Amino acid sequence: MAKAKRCVITLTTDFGMEDGNVAVMKGVILGLNPDACIVDLTHDIPPQDIADAAYVLRRAHAYFPPGSVHVVVVDPGVGTERRPIAVKSAHAFYVAPDNGVLTYVLEELRNKGQEMRIINLTNPTYWSPQVSNVFHGRDIFAPVAAHLSLGVEIDALGAEIDEVVTLPPPRLEIRGGKITGEVTHIDHFGNLLTNISHSDLMLLGDSVTTKVGQTEIRGLTITFAAGQTGQPIAYVDSSGYLAIAVVNGSAQRLLGNQVGELVVVEAYQDTSIQPEGL
Numbered sequence: 001m002a003k004a005k006r007c008v009i010t011l012t013t014d015f016g017m018e019d020g021n022v023a024v025m026k027g028v029i030l031g032l033n034p035d036a037c038i039v040d041l042t043h044d045i046p047p048q049d050i051a052d053a054a055y056v057l058r059r060a061h062a063y064f065p066p067g068s069v070h071v072v073v074v075d076p077g078v079g080t081e082r083r084p085i086a087v088k089s090a091h092a093f094y095v096a097p098d099n100g101v102l103t104y105v106l107e108e109l110r111n112k113g114q115e116m117r118i119i120n121l122t123n124p125t126y127w128s129p130q131v132s133n134v135f136h137g138r139d140i141f142a143p144v145a146a147h148l149s150l151g152v153e154i155d156a157l158g159a160e161i162d163e164v165v166t167l168p169p170p171r172l173e174i175r176g177g178k179i180t181g182e183v184t185h186i187d188h189f190g191n192l193l194t195n196i197s198h199s200d201l202m203l204l205g206d207s208v209t210t211k212v213g214q215t216e217i218r219g220l221t222i223t224f225a226a227g228q229t230g231q232p233i234a235y236v237d238s239s240g241y242l243a244i245a246v247v248n249g250s251a252q253r254l255l256g257n258q259v260g261e262l263v264v265v266e267a268y269q270d271t272s273i274q275p276e277g278l
Helices: 021-032 050-063 103-111 136-149 198-202 251-255
Strands: 007-013 036-042 068-073 084-088 092-097 117-121 158-161 173-175 178-186 192-197 208-212 215-218 232-236 241-246 262-267
Touching (some): 007 021, 007 050, 021 036, 021 136, 050 092, 050 103, 068 136, 198 241
Parallel strands (some): 007 036, 068 092
Antiparallel strands (some): 084 092, 084 117, 117 158, 173 178
């Protein structure tokens, strides 16, 4: 066995914390690499919600040190012919089922021009001795992550592949003075996070109106404290994307919006100001 060494391994699952499944994965990792530093991104992904896991990973992965191993197990196809995969980039490793959960990370890496290698995990030498049909997080993904953290070369894990399963992109249209995007995630506070970036917003100028469902919000708020309690605001979140919140409340609960709902942003024009001579 390779010598144990300090390495960050992150875990993202839809397992919750009630049944001990997360702890079992950690036990497998620590049994192979006792010096691994295991970080829980979240285990509260809605059950089988591949897109939500992909979003959370994209938002978090870049903040970890070089050489980190990111494990994502949201796997409704566990035990079927869907492939287990590992990806090596210049900065990190990613271990997950090939079901689209790495879509947004891989898109980001490609947009940055980073080279990647994608491996189909076919070598059982780096799995647990016995593999359950329903718990690949324990029997494949956790041990593979541990071996990567110990310095095992990714080539040893299986055969290289070129294409992986990807999720359909969320809607994003920019036409003239109008941007149409989507709610892509709802966070712990009930804030509606979108795929409309700050650079997209700047195309419309300094004053915009945001519409989601039956709600219209004029302008962007810089801080939550600048808004009025109980009122919806639009703002740019910490990742640089348009978001909608209710000050000291939940936008999801108050407005009733869901992931996938359209968000329309337009340049605001004050119609109360009439041209001279009319």
